[in-house]
Amino acid sequence: MSEPNACLDCLRRARLLAHLAPYIEKISSAVPGSRSPELLRLCNEDLAAAAAPKIAAQVLAEVDAVPEQRLRTDLLAAHCWACCRHDPAFPPGLGDAADAPWALIGRGDPCLLERLEPQGAVTIVGARRASTYGRETARELGRELAAAGLLVISGLAFGIDACAHRGALDADTTVAVLGCGPDVPYPASHRSLWRRICERGLVLSELPPGTGVWRWTFPARNRIMAALAGMTVVVEAAQRSGSLITADLAADLGRDLGAVPGPVNSRASAGANDLLAGGACLIRDGQDVLDAMLGPGVRKAERVGADLDARLRDVLAVLERGAETSDAIAAALDLDGAEAASALATLEALGYVSCSLVGVYSRTLLSAPAI
Amino acid sequence: MLATAQTFTLDGISARPVRVEVDVHRGLPAFSVVGLPDTAVREARERVRAALVNCGFEFPLRRIVANLAPASLRKAGPGLDLAISVALLTASGQLELDRGSIAMVGELALDGSVRPVPGVLAIAEAARERGCEAVIVPAENGAEAALVEGLEVICLENLGQVAALAAGEWTPERPRPMSLDRRQGEAMPDLADLRGQRHLRYALEVAAAGGHSLLMVGPPGAGKSLAASRLPSILPPLVAEEALEVARIASVCGRLGGGGASGRPFRSPHHTISPAGLVGGGNPPGPGEATLAHRGVLFLDELCEFRRDTLEALRAPLESGWVAVARAGAWRRLPCRFMLVAASNPCPCGRGESDPECSCAPLAVQRYQARLSGALADRIDVLAAIRQPSAEEIGGPAGEPSAAVRERVIAARERQEGRLGAGRSNAEMTAAEVRDCALEESAATLLAEAYARRRLSGRAHDRVLRLAQTVADLAGREGIGHEQVAQALQLRRRDSE
Numbered sequence: 001m002s003e004p005n006a007c008l009d010c011l012r013r014a015r016l017l018a019h020l021a022p023y024i025e026k027i028s029s030a031v032p033g034s035r036s037p038e039l040l041r042l043c044n045e046d047l048a049a050a051a052a053p054k055i056a057a058q059v060l061a062e063v064d065a066v067p068e069q070r071l072r073t074d075l076l077a078a079h080c081w082a083c084c085r086h087d088p089a090f091p092p093g094l095g096d097a098a099d100a101p102w103a104l105i106g107r108g109d110p111c112l113l114e115r116l117e118p119q120g121a122v123t124i125v126g127a128r129r130a131s132t133y134g135r136e137t138a139r140e141l142g143r144e145l146a147a148a149g150l151l152v153i154s155g156l157a158f159g160i161d162a163c164a165h166r167g168a169l170d171a172d173t174t175v176a177v178l179g180c181g182p183d184v185p186y187p188a189s190h191r192s193l194w195r196r197i198c199e200r201g202l203v204l205s206e207l208p209p210g211t212g213v214w215r216w217t218f219p220a221r222n223r224i225m226a227a228l229a230g231m232t233v234v235v236e237a238a239q240r241s242g243s244l245i246t247a248d249l250a251a252d253l254g255r256d257l258g259a260v261p262g263p264v265n266s267r268a269s270a271g272a273n274d275l276l277a278g279g280a281c282l283i284r285d286g287q288d289v290l291d292a293m294l295g296p297g298v299r300k301a302e303r304v305g306a307d308l309d310a311r312l313r314d315v316l317a318v319l320e321r322g323a324e325t326s327d328a329i330a331a332a333l334d335l336d337g338a339e340a341a342s343a344l345a346t347l348e349a350l351g352y353v354s355c356s357l358v359g360v361y362s363r364t365l366l367s368a369p370a371i
Numbered sequence: 372m373l374a375t376a377q378t379f380t381l382d383g384i385s386a387r388p389v390r391v392e393v394d395v396h397r398g399l400p401a402f403s404v405v406g407l408p409d410t411a412v413r414e415a416r417e418r419v420r421a422a423l424v425n426c427g428f429e430f431p432l433r434r435i436v437a438n439l440a441p442a443s444l445r446k447a448g449p450g451l452d453l454a455i456s457v458a459l460l461t462a463s464g465q466l467e468l469d470r471g472s473i474a475m476v477g478e479l480a481l482d483g484s485v486r487p488v489p490g491v492l493a494i495a496e497a498a499r500e501r502g503c504e505a506v507i508v509p510a511e512n513g514a515e516a517a518l519v520e521g522l523e524v525i526c527l528e529n530l531g532q533v534a535a536l537a538a539g540e541w542t543p544e545r546p547r548p549m550s551l552d553r554r555q556g557e558a559m560p561d562l563a564d565l566r567g568q569r570h571l572r573y574a575l576e577v578a579a580a581g582g583h584s585l586l587m588v589g590p591p592g593a594g595k596s597l598a599a600s601r602l603p604s605i606l607p608p609l610v611a612e613e614a615l616e617v618a619r620i621a622s623v624c625g626r627l628g629g630g631g632a633s634g635r636p637f638r639s640p641h642h643t644i645s646p647a648g649l650v651g652g653g654n655p656p657g658p659g660e661a662t663l664a665h666r667g668v669l670f671l672d673e674l675c676e677f678r679r680d681t682l683e684a685l686r687a688p689l690e691s692g693w694v695a696v697a698r699a700g701a702w703r704r705l706p707c708r709f710m711l712v713a714a715s716n717p718c719p720c721g722r723g724e725s726d727p728e729c730s731c732a733p734l735a736v737q738r739y740q741a742r743l744s745g746a747l748a749d750r751i752d753v754l755a756a757i758r759q760p761s762a763e764e765i766g767g768p769a770g771e772p773s774a775a776v777r778e779r780v781i782a783a784r785e786r787q788e789g790r791l792g793a794g795r796s797n798a799e800m801t802a803a804e805v806r807d808c809a810l811e812e813s814a815a816t817l818l819a820e821a822y823a824r825r826r827l828s829g830r831a832h833d834r835v836l837r838l839a840q841t842v843a844d845l846a847g848r849e850g851i852g853h854e855q856v857a858q859a860l861q862l863r864r865r866d867s868e
Contacts, residue, residue, distance in 0.1 A: 131733040327570035337573020345861035358588040359756025
């Protein structure tokens, strides 16, 4: 595949967005409750006039004055590349959105662009303040879907996003869409995750390298995530959460929408449960996503683990019945501490269970082979 | 006339020699003490005056100067009373103590009786090192001083006996040394009290066998503190030299009773403790909780509630086994080789996230648990997740007693010492020694698999090997097999990502 390419106009557009970012911030925060900045549909002149009426001409002239060579060396210096809407490699899903970005600035493996088509990609979003249930589920979904050959897209935010990325990286690769330049790890504490995605996956943004974050860039980034994927899955979202914006945008584009059910009394899952009530696909595991996107039974998620002997099956059964610490399992099966420990460690190594920071075990979605 | 007496003052956990010089000559009646005395030493004047008079001696109404040499050393505590009064009696011609080089320490009461002082063990040791032939100590500290061999110990009940001693009318008996090997476990709480909790018992056993630090996470009332307080009872008994180290520290801190030392110390400071309280501090620097827990167990309950800087201060001492405390004009190196045991609730409310009653916000839980992977927690090897024991378990039979567990622990420690050298445990293995662990093939495969799948860090990888070696030592195996690595993987403390 040839290197992705971007024409000068589209590169200038990205630069213009970076220049206008503070002005767009000002007017979009003046209009509360706006989903994605409608401004982004406008052409360059109208956008400048709308965002910064007094200095529109000046900004446009400034951006036009930047020599092409400068734009391209800036990209190279940040280890980035660009792909514009006139390039055949430009993700086709973005064509469906009226306010699609003109160019995508990327960092990481450009070959993944080829796989980035709606029927082969899924977006996982959810709350930043996620519970252990949400985080484990997101990670497991990410892992299963990546293992089944889908591209997992998310936004590198705290909570669900990061877990989905991590799960996907466990199995294969992942795509992160940022609300800042692709060379800016945001949030900063996800620097190591961002670096891993740069090495093994793809980081995308519509903003040129070095651009910082603004409030409006997050909903703007959400519209890209929604358009890139054939299905958007909301894992854990409260009412009025940013993830629901992504879900709305995806529904507007005619994409599939899925949600993972949460406890009915949990405020953290209320948004996701509302989506389900409103007709979104019920997502319990990766297979549900595959069935919804590709048709029932078309592709099987790799969900059957290695063979287990009778004792390990017993331990797994006790875990599924709700025992969650090593001690509870030992007591339920009358094992001594050492036996329970080695059984759990074996199950964890085989991927059947996972253990939290505080030693609480939970079952993964991997199922045991039939006897 | 001039007279001198030899005594000692405490400095950290050792004693430094002090020479008391008293000069009595004509002039206006006065009594001054010079040579950097602290308030307690300066007040010795009043105690000495009263004690002398009440014991039937005469307090000379002349100009008395007591000099404490070396003048640059800060002298603290009331232990210098006895030396000052003996030197004063000699200088005023009322006493002639002709018994070679003799050191003395003790606080005087107004009626002349001699009160006990802290640090007599360290003082007696210092006296022997300095070549003293005898040491005069308060009667209550006699058993402690008698631990030092090759030194005559004279127990004094009141100042009047000094005169009898000098006149040869009284031959003191050597006190019996206190026992340092008081059977461990007998006086201590027993592990049999811990009912059910198999995993916790197992984790305790492994931690004790390899000297690994342990973190217990569980709801309040599940038995974390109970388990920690039972840990000293399953540790191997102190060898003579270690017991002396422990007794010396206890003595300096005034915690050594007359009955003898009770084996390994167990310290459990409250979480409001300051860094200086934990590792030692003050000026002159004194020992902190970490030093008091030397050769024993330091239990940090509610680990997440401790101040961050307090825990940070423990990091270097935990690795090196000693702490250097520097203050203006003073620098002390205090020993603190202890086993760290910490306990924490799983979330701020304590119930644990999976309990339907738990009302903690997810973010609060995350923030709380993040403290479990701080800099200090990185040094913790074993994690034991604890749940509330069921009613049947609490009402059930008592668990295995400490003595049985301790035997297995001692056997495992012996294997370690055979491999690593005397006094060392698996937790102290260097990176090179960890590489030398004899891993069987299936064990190496499992470890490699876990390393790849769960992305163990390099440090976590070594931690698992150290733990696996301990598990193998407990099982009495030469090499580390699949089973041992599996158990170590399960026992290890988890890192957050």
